[in-house]
Amino acid sequence: MRRSVVPLLVLAAVQAVGAGPAVADGMPTPVPGTAAPGPAGHGEHPAGPEQRSIGIRLLDAPEDRRDDPRAQAYIVDHLAPGSTIERRVEVSNESSEPMHVDVYAAAASVTKGQFAFAAERTPNELTGWTSLDASGLDLPAHGAAQVRTTVRVPANAAAGERYGVIWAQTGGPADRAHNLAIVGRVGVRMYLDIGAGGEPVSDFEIERLTPGRGSDGRAELRARIHNTGGRALDIGGALTLSDGPGGLRAGPFPARTGTTLAPGERAEAVVPLDARLPEGPWSVELKLGSGLVDHAAGATVTFPSTPGGAGAVTASAAGSGAGATPAVAGFAALGLAAGYLLFLGFRRRSRR
Incomplete structure (x- = not known):
């Protein structure tokens, strides 16, 4: 079963509720619609976030979530076992030089009040269901390209919510000029709930x-x-x-x-x-x-x-x-006591 989607014509970085400037594994957290600094070319020093950076954003969302700001920033959906969905993300080169960008899905979890990103390309059940139509992009200066993400849920998938991230990453290994590898990545979070019937209610106190x-x-x-x-x-x-x-x-x-x-x-x-x-x-x-x-x-x-x-x-x-x-x-207790006393007085007057 395939779900229809609508294109997202307007995307704002402020939609990234809960995605702060914290660092996971030495890499920027995924903030949809924003950019992360990338490394300079081989043998060069980084030129700064303004000159060497990448960005990523989600391009479409389910029709029944067109008013949900989270679904405009993240891949949020409820799917029955056996379902298939497709989503497009746009990866952009914000720098003035050509850049190679790797694109992949990696695991994530929600624990202790945080959306936690797994290290590097750690897989989980959701990433095993996820495929991309491109694993690497060669982007020109200030250029952009779209990547189609397909999630195929097995018919025997157990009920429950799964988490992951579609990452765009740029960087290179350590070499003679650099003792440390410089890696930058940005991503789009995935919140997919699996189960038959309607979606569980969302609420908090x-x-x-x-x-x-x-x-x-x-x-x-x-x-x-x-x-x-x-x-x-x-x-x-x-x-x-x-x-x-x-x-x-x-x-x-x-x-x-x-x-x-x-x-x-x-x-x-x-x-x-x-x-x-x-x-x-x-x-x-x-x-x-x-x-x-x-x-x-x-x-x-x-x-x-x-x-x-x-x-x-x-x-x-x-x-x-x-x-x-x-x-x-x-x-509140005083109010109840006063009401009870008034009620007793009324009963006495009624009996008289």
Whole structure:
């Protein structure tokens, strides 16, 4: 069975939710629509990212995911056993010189709140199902070429989500002029869920907000997130502060990207703030999302004055799993008690 796809006419680098500037195996992480520095020619030193770099982006997505920003940056789909899909990626040479680029699929995993890239060309079950119509590209200066990716799922494939990356890589081995091999690669992530019937629901909860202060003196807000659905999520979002000292407002501050949660997993998203931010109290609203799923949580918080100190949450209210603080729970209990007393008084008057 083949799935129809639609071309992606507009691709933005900001769609790479959860793909931060971290380094895996000494190589840049895959950030769709952006470039990674490549090496200079044989016997030369690198000329810098602007002159020697490569880029990669996804060119099409499933029709039923045309509104999903994750599916415009990554290969995200739900497939029945025996299905076949095709996706195109474009690899570009951002430099002013010709460049050879290798293209291949390699393994990845989601663990401890991170999308982890396997070393070099490590295979897994998904890469065994994946084939490319080109393994190497000779790109002219500022040139680009398309590579077709085909995934054939065996009819006896077990249910579950698989992860991988379509990599574009450039570099050369060590030689007399270079003691170290210089390798740069960028890629497009793959999130493929296998199973009969409909796709598992994607959802998450914001369970707790914790104000703090980092070792660099900057205030920060941490949010514990629980993936309550059946698909991996790339969490991103922003924090807005209001009703601060003297009526101050601040933000929005972007949440630190790089949080990817497997189904059932919990992790913390961190929003770093300014070191000059007053301690508070502040009314905060944190909005987080992954693809078409988004939730918000609000609270009144006071940041600690010193790194490692304990902040305070005096009230919280969330539309997604943020539990009530003791203060809020106490007010709720008082309200129930008052309602019960009124009910008893009404019954006595009725009997009279």
